[in-house]
Amino acid sequence: MSLVEAAIAVNRFGFGARPGQLDTLADNPWDWLRAQIRQPAAPAGDLPLTRAGLDILIAVQKAPDEESRKPHQEEARALRDRDRVAHVQTAVASDTPFRERLVKFWTNHFTVSYAQSYVVPFGGAYENEAIRPYATGRFRDLLGAVVKHPAMLFYLDNARSVGPNSKGGKQAGLGLNENLGRELMELHTLGVDGGYTQADVRALAMILTGWTPGRAKDPPGTVFAFRPGGHEPGPKTFLGRTYRDSGQAEGEVALDALAAHPSTARHIATRLVRHFIADDPPKPAVDRLAKTFLDTGGDLAAVSEALIDSPEAWQPERRKFKSPLDFVVSTARGFDLGDVGPAAVNWTRRLGQQIYNAPSPQGWPDRESDWLAPELVMERMEWSYQVIPRLVADQSPLPFVEALLGPTLSEQTRGVLRGAPSQREGMALALLSPEFQRR
Amino acid sequence: MDLTRRHLLGGFAATAAATVLPARLLLAKAPIEQRFVLIILRGALDGLAAMPPYADPDLAALRGALVPPAPGQDGGMVDLDGRFALHPGLAPLKDWYEEGSFLPLHAVASPYRDRSHFDGQDLLETGAARLDGTRDGWLNRTLGLIGATDRRFGIAFAEEIPLVLRGTTPVTSWLPDKPAGLPPGFPDLVARLYDRDPALHAAYASGLDTTAFGRQIQGMVQTASASGPAMPAQGAMAAPAAGADLQLAEAAGRFLADPTGSRIAVMELYGWDTHVQQVKRLDRLLAGYAATLQALRAGLGDAWTQTAILTATEFGRTAAANGSGGTDHGTGSVAFLAGGAVHGGRVLADWPGLSGDKLYQGRDLAPTTDLRAVAKGVFRDHLGLPQDALDRIVFPGSADAAPMRELVRKA
Numbered sequence: 091m092s093l094v095e096a097a098i099a100v101n102r103f104g105f106g107a108r109p110g111q112l113d114t115l116a117d118n119p120w121d122w123l124r125a126q127i128r129q130p131a132a133p134a135g136d137l138p139l140t141r142a143g144l145d146i147l148i149a150v151q152k153a154p155d156e157e158s159r160k161p162h163q164e165e166a167r168a169l170r171d172r173d174r175v176a177h178v179q180t181a182v183a184s185d186t187p188f189r190e191r192l193v194k195f196w197t198n199h200f201t202v203s204y205a206q207s208y209v210v211p212f213g214g215a216y217e218n219e220a221i222r223p224y225a226t227g228r229f230r231d232l233l234g235a236v237v238k239h240p241a242m243l244f245y246l247d248n249a250r251s252v253g254p255n256s257k258g259g260k261q262a263g264l265g266l267n268e269n270l271g272r273e274l275m276e277l278h279t280l281g282v283d284g285g286y287t288q289a290d291v292r293a294l295a296m297i298l299t300g301w302t303p304g305r306a307k308d309p310p311g312t313v314f315a316f317r318p319g320g321h322e323p324g325p326k327t328f329l330g331r332t333y334r335d336s337g338q339a340e341g342e343v344a345l346d347a348l349a350a351h352p353s354t355a356r357h358i359a360t361r362l363v364r365h366f367i368a369d370d371p372p373k374p375a376v377d378r379l380a381k382t383f384l385d386t387g388g389d390l391a392a393v394s395e396a397l398i399d400s401p402e403a404w405q406p407e408r409r410k411f412k413s414p415l416d417f418v419v420s421t422a423r424g425f426d427l428g429d430v431g432p433a434a435v436n437w438t439r440r441l442g443q444q445i446y447n448a449p450s451p452q453g454w455p456d457r458e459s460d461w462l463a464p465e466l467v468m469e470r471m472e473w474s475y476q477v478i479p480r481l482v483a484d485q486s487p488l489p490f491v492e493a494l495l496g497p498t499l500s501e502q503t504r505g506v507l508r509g510a511p512s513q514r515e516g517m518a519l520a521l522l523s524p525e526f527q528r529r
Numbered sequence: 530m531d532l533t534r535r536h537l538l539g540g541f542a543a544t545a546a547a548t549v550l551p552a553r554l555l556l557a558k559a560p561i562e563q564r565f566v567l568i569i570l571r572g573a574l575d576g577l578a579a580m581p582p583y584a585d586p587d588l589a590a591l592r593g594a595l596v597p598p599a600p601g602q603d604g605g606m607v608d609l610d611g612r613f614a615l616h617p618g619l620a621p622l623k624d625w626y627e628e629g630s631f632l633p634l635h636a637v638a639s640p641y642r643d644r645s646h647f648d649g650q651d652l653l654e655t656g657a658a659r660l661d662g663t664r665d666g667w668l669n670r671t672l673g674l675i676g677a678t679d680r681r682f683g684i685a686f687a688e689e690i691p692l693v694l695r696g697t698t699p700v701t702s703w704l705p706d707k708p709a710g711l712p713p714g715f716p717d718l719v720a721r722l723y724d725r726d727p728a729l730h731a732a733y734a735s736g737l738d739t740t741a742f743g744r745q746i747q748g749m750v751q752t753a754s755a756s757g758p759a760m761p762a763q764g765a766m767a768a769p770a771a772g773a774d775l776q777l778a779e780a781a782g783r784f785l786a787d788p789t790g791s792r793i794a795v796m797e798l799y800g801w802d803t804h805v806q807q808v809k810r811l812d813r814l815l816a817g818y819a820a821t822l823q824a825l826r827a828g829l830g831d832a833w834t835q836t837a838i839l840t841a842t843e844f845g846r847t848a849a850a851n852g853s854g855g856t857d858h859g860t861g862s863v864a865f866l867a868g869g870a871v872h873g874g875r876v877l878a879d880w881p882g883l884s885g886d887k888l889y890q891g892r893d894l895a896p897t898t899d900l901r902a903v904a905k906g907v908f909r910d911h912l913g914l915p916q917d918a919l920d921r922i923v924f925p926g927s928a929d930a931a932p933m934r935e936l937v938r939k940a
Contacts, residue, residue: 247804247853250805250852251852251853254852264852264853265851266852267805267851267852267853267855268804268857268858269804269857272645276647282645288643288890291644411728442688442689449571449799450647450802455689458728459690459695460689461689462729462732463685463687463688463690463702463732464680464703464739465689465703465704465739466688467733468733468737468740469688471719472711475710475711502725506718506722510718511714512712515718519718522719522722524723524725524729
């Protein structure tokens with residue numbers, strides 16, 4: 091084992107090293123990574139519950155006028171601000187950074203966005219209640235938790251989708267909305283070439299009618315309810331199989347089918363390998379993860395383990411350009427910041443990534459070509475210089491960055507850091523070095 | 530903008546650019562005088578709402594409350610030619626239509642026939658005939674054909690460079706600048722850091738040049754800022770009428786107007802995926818789009834006469850309303866051409882009709898015009914590109930989509 095491998099473990103699979111961390115990991119970085127996915131999820135601390143978010147939405151809807159809506163809207167905005175900070179802070183503070191990277195990966199894979207205003211009270215609740223407990227569990231459980239969460243039901247409009255021939259559909263003149271049915275297959279499971287048709291999109295949307303967030307009249311604590319009155323009656327044909335009229339069970343069986351599908355295994359494997367290893371995912375690694383996914387019935391701990399067991403993941407070449415979140419978090423960890431506070435949310439926004447506001451249901455992009463744009467590179471340069479005084483950075487740039495990245499800096503980078511005219515500039519250049527910008 | 534701080538910064542970019550970039554890049558004159566702007570409406574614009582075929586007998590039954598009030602009524606649509614009308618939010622463009630600088634087209638689609646936003650945008654931007662793994666965009670290939678030597682000729686007014694502009698010809702991106710307060714030598718040191726990293730080096734050199742140029746442009750922008758930061762947050766273009774976004778559009782016009790400025794540009798507007806609350810959202814979005822075009826024209830000044838602006842979206846939406854006051858993913862939509870070079874004042878539509886048997890797969894407006902034929906018509910007659918290059922390079926495998934004629938005025 092070596093410092094080089096410790097640096098790969100902590101940078102490629104984690105959120106970057108803390109000062110002094112490489113030495114402690116050099117004995118066995120694999121064990122350190124493996125332990126993180128085999129131990130139970132750490133509680134995420136004092137964050138709002140999903141039901142509390144629903145109560146805010148209900149209060150807003152019930153309020154008779156703008157004036158009485160205001161305090162509840164304020165409450166939602168306060169949650170939004172707090173949850174954005176928490177999203178960054180959990181990554182900065184994590185002692186199980188590989189697990190936390192997986193949580194962020196899945197939160198992004200199953201993106202919800204504040205662009206849909208009903209999602210605003212749920213950012214943290216979604217990550218903590220629908221994603222975090224399942225990130226190293228069974229994919230089917232994760233999928234179920236996501237599809238039943240109000241954030242997703244609102245974001246992809248299933249909350250408003252009603253079977254056209256259901257009781258509710260006939261009475262209210264409401265009808266089907268295909269949004270969730272489509273993205274569930276295209277983005278979350280099978281992938282766009284995963285072998286489904288427009289008829290399958292419609293069928294899945296029909297199957298999922300009646301899947302709704304909790305409402306005011308539901309028993310206390312309800313976050314999800316199946317409402318037979320909105321469910322499309324009659325048989326449906328989905329992915330070549332007939333679903334008898336059986337209420338919520340139809341959707342559960344459909345999710346079983348999606349979670350067990352070979353296209354899903356391949357899609358998930360590709361996205362994981364792209365996220366952790368390289369923009370163009372090496373095929374052997376994708377094959378290995380997809381096979382593990384299928385062999386284990388979608389055990390995400392086993393799939394994550396296959397990832398760290400992939401020789402492709404341990405090549406010294408840094409093939410991933412850090413996302414703004416990665417860059418900010420690894421900077422904060424490099425300076426051993428305990429608590430980043432709201433500033434870090436402003437930092438990621440400025441660098442192009444507003445937390446919980448991904449531009450589309452596809453989530454944040456995961457390729458260098460998406461982040462390495464002139465405007466964003468300028469932002470990184472300016473931000474790096476400006477942030478240094480806030481980071482208690484009274485260190486010498488070269489040892490500082492070598493402690494985080496291991497003994498792998500190029501002569502070019504060493505030369506520039508040695509020649510920096512001031513300590514502040516040197517530290518900013520350390521952050522801007524290709525070695526720190528990539529992982 | 531704070532003039533004092535901007536002034537203090539003046540030195541840095543000039544110094545940095547002078548050492549990082551070959552001198553000719555600072556002075557290069559654009560190889561063509563014609564300007565082309567692509568505005569991508571991401572999320573799939575409902576063409577039947579933007580330009581309702583209000584004379585079509587099937588429209589009202591399909592869409593009900595999604596159809597704006599009739600022309601002449603309060604808040605009603607604006608008649609164009611007795612068959613088609615503009616959504617009330619686009620009312621300011623009626624004057625352009627009258628003067629002949631606005632040319633709307635209906636029942637338009639790229640070759641894409643499925644309903645994934647992401648694949649749809651992919652095909653719209655690569656210009657390929659099908660999803661074949663192409664990873665560069667048709668505007669980048671066009672820049673190559675024109676012989677663009679300066680990154681600034683091709684520009685995205687966005688943080689990221691959209692796929693349509695990506696490729697082997699260097700391009701740039703720009704958003705309004707904030708004062709940075711960097712020490713004078715610092716950008717040079719960063720440039721040295723990136724000497725051995727070609728991808729970072731290219732993006733960085735481009736960023737420096739465009740920042741310096743943009744700083745001059747920014748001083749000229751007159752559109753008032755409503756409030757808030759000059760730089761839109763990610764996704765903030767969903768509310769494109771905000772002051773900062775209009776300032777960006779005006780600045781974009783000025784980038785294009787400058788003799789050494791940009792010639793091919795991309796802008797993006799978000800938020801068109803109207804599965805719910807379509808009426809309310811399109812009222813705001815379409816008004817914002819019209820205001821964006823007006824701000825762009827203001828920035829272009831006299832260069833307006835040399836400009837063609839194409840607005841396109843990845844696909845249209847279902848002909849019928851869905852169950853929640855919106856529409857789902859469909860196929861045919863509209864495309865808009867605008868600009869002083871455009872031969873407008875008429876609606877181009879080979880109208881397929883909206884009766885059940887005429888709809889694509891029984892649900893969507895059937896496309897009768899290939900978006901590539903529109904773009905090729907503009908590129909042949911406006912940019913002077915040979916048809917053979919359009920068929921093979923700009924839109925590979927598009928020989929069956931012949932360039933449309935007379936989309937632009939004869940010079």
